[in-house]
Amino acid sequence: MAPIAQTLVHESNGNATVGAMGKTKSGKQLKVRSYPKFDHLEDEREYRKQHLAAAYRVFADRGFDEGVAGHISVRDPILTDHFWLNPLSTHFSLIRVSDLILVNEDGDVVIGEEPINAAAFAIHSEIHKARPDVHAACHAHSVYGKAWSVFGKELDMVTQDSLRFWKDHTVFGSFGGVVLDREEGRKIAQCLGGGKAVILQNHGLLTVGETVDAAAFWFMSLDKTCHAQLLVDAAAQGSDLKKTFIPEEEARSSFAQVGTPEKGWLAFQPYYDEVMAKTNGSFLK
Structure with a gap:
């Protein structure tokens, strides 16, 4: 880190x-x-777990929960081939630090007493293995992400916020059912490449980051960008309205201002503060 x-x-x-x-x-x-x-890796482990638990709360507030679907992972800073996830059947809004499950690269539960989502392991294990620079990954079936994923297209660079994903997102253009096979996870990781996000055809969104804070903020921003794209396309359909695309040079320079890992981390901090204020820190237990 x-x-x-x-x-x-x-x-x-x-x-x-x-x-x-x-x-x-x-x-x-x-x-x-x-x-x-951090002077000690144990302190960084606690920090990552606290921000992971907060990210689940933030996702719940924004309606990214849907039954047992969806998952956020963060790499353990001590056992670097292990990562922390949510227990299978705990609602995002209730997750505390003490609820988090530590699994190894084989999917074995190392710390915790509940199972994890099998799809979470299939996807996240392969991403963490393929991307040593990635310490966190987020996947959920958000409404606007699902809706845009149906088209199997990358997003247009038409708003300032979309530029967070300029040349930094891809589309996984096949739907193979619920992801339970690690081979499917490997294909998703390969499609993601070195980027921060992938749109999963007929499925949803997935984002990654050097911190769980950045990965979570990229997810929130990506879902909002999908929403904006859907509105823009709907307004343009059957009308004389024309979309104005942001020129390449402006997109490149703006990406440096809004799309870097440190900007993603910083952008999540107000949401962390919000969770702290709403819960009086109860999620830290």
């Missing part, structure tokens, strides 16, 4: 995050939140 921590610290001291407004009028440096530094 050192690379993103270093990047965040560097950006908070320079202009990349705070830009021309990095100091007060009197010249005092403004404080920008950054990924914390």
